[in-house]
Amino acid sequence: MSDDFNMTMRKFLKQVGVTSQQAIEDAMRAAGTEATDGRTFDARVVLTIDGLDIEHVVTGKIAGRG
Numbered sequence: 862m863s864d865d866f867n868m869t870m871r872k873f874l875k876q877v878g879v880t881s882q883q884a885i886e887d888a889m890r891a892a893g894t895e896a897t898d899g900r901t902f903d904a905r906v907v908l909t910i911d912g913l914d915i916e917h918v919v920t921g922k923i924a925g926r927g
Contacts (some may be wrong), residue, residue: 896925901922904923906918
């Protein structure tokens, strides 16, 4: 693959990671410690790309604070 492809893909994935982490942290703060302490949350990310036949699903678990 080309250098341009690799560069734009890495930039996109970094943006996804950083903004997703911020959104999760904001949601945990907004929910409060009572709602998140000791809980584990199921998480799911769905990646689609316009013009390509792709739907990639990533699932996992995120531990609440505390």
